[in-house]
Amino acid sequence: MTHSDVIIRAAAPTDGAALRLLMDELGYPMEHKVLQANLEQLATDPECALLVAEISEQVCGFAMAYTSKSLTAGKSAIIGHLVVTESKRGAGIGRRLVAELKDWTKRQGLTTIRVGSQTYREAAHKFYEDQGFNKIKTQLWFQQTLNE
Numbered sequence: 001m002t003h004s005d006v007i008i009r010a011a012a013p014t015d016g017a018a019l020r021l022l023m024d025e026l027g028y029p030m031e032h033k034v035l036q037a038n039l040e041q042l043a044t045d046p047e048c049a050l051l052v053a054e055i056s057e058q059v060c061g062f063a064m065a066y067t068s069k070s071l072t073a074g075k076s077a078i079i080g081h082l083v084v085t086e087s088k089r090g091a092g093i094g095r096r097l098v099a100e101l102k103d104w105t106k107r108q109g110l111t112t113i114r115v116g117s118q119t120y121r122e123a124a125h126k127f128y129e130d131q132g133f134n135k136i137k138t139q140l141w142f143q144q145t146l147n148e
């Protein structure tokens with residue numbers, strides 16, 4: 001596999017089945033219906049970059065970033081998801097996806113890009129550091145579902 005075999009493009013609604021497999025690999029199994037609805041919404045959201053990597057028309061990775069706002073960081077980009085299918089890892093695809101997300105961030109007029117990565121993903125931490133990211137903190141997240 002060479003770099004020129006890999007195409008990075010915007011995700012389309014027809015990528016739902018492939019993204020579901022990749023979400024499984026990432027450790028987030030999803031119902032197809034839920035993923036498809038979210039994909040269709042986010043694919044056209046101007047504050048979201050949703051990219052897929054493909055080789056010979058087969059999706060082998062995807063990445064997502066979105067804009068976030070806070071008093072401390074102002075407006076910045078956050079990488080929400082990044083995964084390359086196991087058999088294609090180590091060939092520079094993750095690096096290309098992140099480079100595209102950085103370009104998207106700059107086109108949004110933003111100068112900071114962040115990513116949260118679970119503590120057990122040690123290989124990903126090394127990967128991010130190799131791409132120029134600096135570790136800034138470790139934190140816990142809490143969630144509550146609000147019923148109507």
Ligand SMILES: CC(C)(COP(=O)(O)OP(=O)(O)OC[C@H]1O[C@@H](n2cnc3c(N)ncnc32)[C@H](O)[C@@H]1OP(=O)(O)O)[C@@H](O)C(=O)NCCC(=O)NCCS
Pocket residue numbers: 026081082083084085088089090091092093094095096115116117118121123124126127128130
């Ligand atoms: C993290 C991930 C997206 C990287 O994608 P990839 O296509 O394998 O990475 P690349 O081939 O572009 O690697 C670029 C550089 O990162 C580093 N790197 C990548 N994987 C690494 C690993 N497992 N261990 C150490 N360094 C690694 C290398 O320095 C590599 O540079 P090289 O070209 O000199 O080898 C991919 O391994 C993956 O999908 N992992 C599982 C899901 C995951 O953890 N996602 C992150 C969620 S926060």
